[in-house]
Amino acid sequence: MKTPKAIFYLVLLIMTSCAQTKEEQIVVYSYVEEPHSYAKPNNAFIKHLKLDITVDFETEIISGKATYDIENNNSTQIILDSKYLEIESVTANGKETDFSLGVNDKQLGQPLTITIEKNTKQIEITYKTTKDTEALQWLKPQQTADKTNPFLFTQGQAILTRTWIPIQDSPQIRISYEANVQVPKGLMAVMSAENPKEKNESGLYHFQMEQAIPAYLIALAVGDFEYKAISERTGVYAEKSMLNKVQEEFSDMEKMVSAAEDLYGPYAWEQFDVIVLPPSFPFGGMENPRLTFATPTVIAGDKSLTSLVAHELAHSWSGNLVTNATWNDFWLNEGFTVYFEMRIMEALYGKERADMLALMSRQDLDDELENLKETPNDTKLKLDLKGKNPDDGMNSIAYDKGYLFLRTLEEAVGREKFDAFLKQYFKEHAFSSMTTEKFVTYLNTNLLEKNKVTFNTEEWINQPGVPKNQAVISSDKFKNVELTLQDFILTGKIDKETTKDWTSQEWVHFIRNFPKTMTADQMKDLDTALNLTNSTNSYIQMVWYEQALNHDYHGKNIDSKIEDFLISVGRRWYVETIFKAFKRNNRMEEALKIYEKSRPNYHSVTAKTIDDLLGFEPTKEVE
Structure with a gap:
């Protein structure tokens, strides 16, 4: 039961609250503490982004303006993440305002603190990228499939979007976005948004992403590529020389979308397309909404590696x-x-x-x-x-x-x-x-x-490790593969009829399970019988080359193939596996010589991993 005095204070509190203007009321948001972003979204956060940018291949710089609609929770500042960006000017509600860049952190970059007023609804930042921007990879024509035009792609996950857009780079902060992107005539631009299906004459492309997404999913690719539909809502982008085989490899995409919807509900992004990027792309795939970025290493010619497409689709x-x-x-x-x-x-x-x-x-x-x-x-x-x-x-x-x-x-x-x-x-x-x-x-x-x-x-x-109550997974086909390997170890012979219908998964399982006692001569016998060194399947190449290093299998052909693979493929998982094998088998001198040649072809994500693995400190010339 409330006393009269308590009721008086309650009424006073209500009257005081009602007297506050809408701008003065503080809303309680539920953003959690984020160790990898400087943003304080419970105070002020961005809701919508409009980019007006120009892509310049000569200077290898993106420049322009980023305009943000913001939600201001009675704050006098908003903080964004910025790394290796040149911030030229900032306005709030159309008027120039103060901003500051804090101390640089090697991982996180700098907090970009912008002065706002309690009624600020929009800010605009004029900026440009620099030579240190980690999300961008600028490729020369010779680094592409067609070797006729340059190429650019971004990779934002996990916290690299802040290196090409000043942004609140936390996965819990979702924004819609639109963009006007000017690129050189003759090239096409695509983003994780509604995309063009063919080039235009002006080189100016407009994009719209109406659904709110986290910053790491904002993505851009620019190059000389074309589009080919698979169904009304699925299709592929690729350079001209690869387009037909990419479409054939991914021809089951519509079936995948339908199967996914049957399992867990409607696909929420209208379009599901895939762009196959040059081989320096550091991941198998990146699930940018509406437009998955994919490595060419999954183009095996038999759809055997397309589980990657199913994986990126599942991310939807x-x-x-x-x-x-x-x-x-x-x-x-x-x-x-x-x-x-x-x-x-x-x-x-x-x-x-x-x-x-x-x-x-x-x-x-x-x-x-x-x-x-x-x-x-x-x-x-x-x-x-x-x-x-x-x-x-x-x-x-x-x-x-x-x-x-x-x-x-x-x-x-x-x-x-x-x-x-x-x-x-x-x-x-x-x-x-x-x-x-x-x-x-x-x-x-x-x-x-x-x-x-x-x-x-x-x-x-x-808790660490894996608990005892775990699903037991088995495969009859893998058991047969293991029997084939055992027979080879015992007899030194292998029947090619046994392996002629093997999938990529069976080949990989076969190679990955070579015993430690396997000799270089046995490796040579297998290679002579099965021609594994000259495989065109990137997954098989990766595990075979690793085993060649593990079992001291040398030779002019195998050594040159390993070097060529590391120079031409930038998929981090693959190159890290092979460089680890070099290191594990005390062949660091060879590894470093190859890496000096291959590093310029790698995205910063891959290069950083291999730098750390090999203890490599790049010179400015190498960079």
């Missing part, structure tokens, strides 16, 4: 639709996506194909657990990356331990109930961010408690 739900709130929660993006990828592959190509992929995922996880045995806390799903580059957390733990956790959950509750849970999860949290803690609460309420299932979620997420 897990990652793009429901996004990890911070990079400490990265497994929420990738573990879910690997699980979803396997389900798409099973729906299209059958359980045996999916099980082979899942077993390879399990083997990758074992390798990563071994690599991280000295730092067991790095094998937790929920990470602590404060003070580190979030790129350090982008390893097999997030992907493959995350997948194994979800597959084990599926087996515990049953596939039908698990599918219904995931479909509800994506629907209820669409276009929002998710923390690990929030997900665990949702999981307990909507799946485990609802179905009276006890599960050691805490152990899976917050």
Whole structure:
């Protein structure tokens, strides 16, 4: 019961609150602490971005203006992330305003603090990139497939978008965007937005992304490429010499989208296209909404490596639709996506194909657990990356331990109930961010408690290693591959009829499981019989070259093929695997000689990883 005095103060509080103007009222937002962004979105955040930029290949600079609609929560400043950018001027509500760049951090760059008023609704920044900008890779014509025109692409994940756009570079801050991009005539520009299907004469392209996305998904590519449709809502971009084989390789894209929708609800982005970039692209793929960026290393000629497309498509739900709130929660993006990828592959190509992929995922996880045995806390799903580059957390733990956790959950509750849970999860949290803690609460309420299932979620997420209750994955085809390898080790012979119908996955499993006692002579015998050194499948090349180094298999042909591969391919996973093998087998002198030649072809993401691995300190000439 309230006393009269208490009632008086309550009425006074209400009257005072009502007397405040709308601008003076402080709204309570739920953005969480972010160790990899300077932004303070609970005070002020951006809602919409308009870019007006020019791409200059001669100077290798992007310049122009970025205009932001902002939500100001009674603050006198807004903070953006900036790294290696030249900030020329800033306005607030059309008037020039004060701004400052803070102390530079090697990982995070600088906070860009802008003075605003309580009624500020828009800011505009005039800026340009510099030679140090990490997100951009400028390619000479000879570094492309057609070798006739230059090429540019961006890579924003995890925190590199701030190096080509001043932005609040936290995955929990979602914005819509539009852009006017001027490029040289004869080239086309595409973005993670509504895209042109053919070049125009002016070189000025307009883009619109109406759905709100995190900054790391803003992407741009500029080059001499063309578009070819697969269905009304799917298609591919590629350089002219590659266009037909890319379309053929990815001809199942519409089937993949339909299979994904059958599993977890409608595709929310209208269009699903893929652009195949030059070979220096550092990842297998990047799930930029509406336009996945992909490496040419997946063009195998037999659709055997297109699980990558299924993976990037799955991100349209897990990652793009429901996004990890911070990079400490990265497994929420990738573990879910690997699980979803396997389900798409099973729906299209059958359980045996999916099980082979899942077993390879399990083997990758074992390798990563071994690599991280000295730092067991790095094998937790929920990470602590404060003070580190979030790129350090982008390893097999997030992907493959995350997948194994979800597959084990599926087996515990049953596939039908698990599918219904995931479909509800994506629907209820669409276009929002998710923390690990929030997900665990949702999981307990909507799946485990609802179905009276006890599960050691805490152990899976917050403890090192892999719990004992884990899904057991097996493959009959892989068992046959292992028998073939055993026969070869015993007899020194291999029947080519046995291997003629093998998929890429069977070949990789065969090669990855060579015993440590295998000799260089046995490697040579296999190579003579199967011509593995001259394989045109990049995945097979990668594992075969690694094993050649592991088993001291030398020769003019194999050595030159390894060098050519490292110079021509920039996919980080592949080149890191091979350079690790050089280092592991005390062949650092050779590795460094090759790296001096190959490094100029690598994106900064790959170059940084190999620099650290080999202890390489680039000179200005090498850079």
